[in-house]
Amino acid sequence: MKSALLHVLMPFCACLALASTGLFDRVLVDMNYDHYAEKTVDYLPCYLAMPFNSLINLGYIGIGIYWILQRTDSKRDPEAKYVKDVFALMAIAYGPVQWVRLATLRRVPAVLDQWFTLPMFAWVPVWCHFIEHGWRPRYAIAMEMCAIFSYGLALVHDQGFEVVLVIHIIFAAIKGVGVQRNHGDFRSLRYMVLALLSCSGFVVLKLLDHNLAQYRPFKHFTGHFWSKVCDILQFHYSFCFLTHLSSIAQKRTE
Template sequence: MMTALLHVAFFCSLCVAVAMSGVFDTVLVDLGYEHYAEKPVSHFPACLAMPFNSLVNLGYLLLGVYWLRSRTEGRGGYFKEVFALMALAYGPTQWLRIATQGRLPAVLDQWFTLPIFAWVPIWCSYIAGGWSPRYALVVEVASLCSYGLALSHELGFELALGCHVAFAVVQGLRVQRRFGDRQSLAYLGAAVLSCVGFVVLKLLDHRLAEQLWIFRHLSGHFCSKVCDVLQFHFSFLFLCRLTWREKQARSK
């Protein structure tokens, strides 16, 4: 547990330090409540100004605590702990972005997303071929550096994120073919569908609010974050299932 905590704390601290240096001050990020379909409530404190978009971040915290408390033996436990701690770090970061509408948390909100997705192929690599610290380091560093694309183009972050998602799905399919069963396939399918919901609902945030009144409160952005929590959860289920199946196959 301590090793996983130091791992996540180191990379989070590195991101915060770099972001605070001003390197990403020119990155295009959405600042201001006008970018969200949910209307702010003026008499609520800043941390709850958009109640649904704020409170949905509790989902990441609950998810992280749940998976930290679940038992997974061996090296697989380390991968699970890192992934869970990433969820625990991401939730407050996004909540801070919603509450302050500040540039620093907005940049970190985007940046943290990339290594979270990158952890999936790292875990898949462990399942397929064992633990390789060098591979994990290369993927994580490449993931963090890919945020530099946001400096070169206004859609640079979206391009980096798309590559991360594609890489995660391809690696997931790869280990599913080798070690998977129907249950793991169902988890993988649910994770991919949740990811699609995460992307599409966020893009349609304002359009949905224009079409249906309920989305002016339970907005597309809120629903996309629900999907994000679900894709996190189903990814845990998928990867833990395959970790167990690979271990069973190796012990025969």
């Protein structure tokens, strides 16, 4: 657990330090409430100005804690626990970053909100690689470094982040399909489909946030809120998919 925590904290602190230097002052990020369809509540404190979009971030913390507490046979396969815990800690760290972004509307948390998304998607291929080939630290480090440095494209073009994010999503999906084909069963297939549907919901609902707000069901619980629900479900079903496949692959090698 300590090594997994260090694994997450080191790049977290490095990204925070870089974002605080002004290096990303030219990156296009939204820093006002007009970007969101949910109406602000003036009498609430800043950290609850948009109560539903703020409180949903507790879901990331909750899902991360839940999966950290899920036991694996660490004596038999400590690497499996390590890979799981890193992903869970990423989820725990991501929730507060989004919450601070909404509470402060400042550039640094807005940049970090975008930036941290990339290593999280990159960890899915790392886990898939672990299932098929065992733990390869060099591969994991290379994937994370590529994810972190790829955010530099946001400095080159206004839609640079969106382009990189789409690439990461597609690559994670391809790796997931590949490991399912080689090691999966019907149960893992169901988890994979649910994870992909949740990912689609995350993207589509976020893009349609303002368009959906004209309909009564999305007045308070807006598209952005439901996109975060889908994102949390995406985490959960990705955990279900990858932990189940890890168990299958491990039994085949015994």
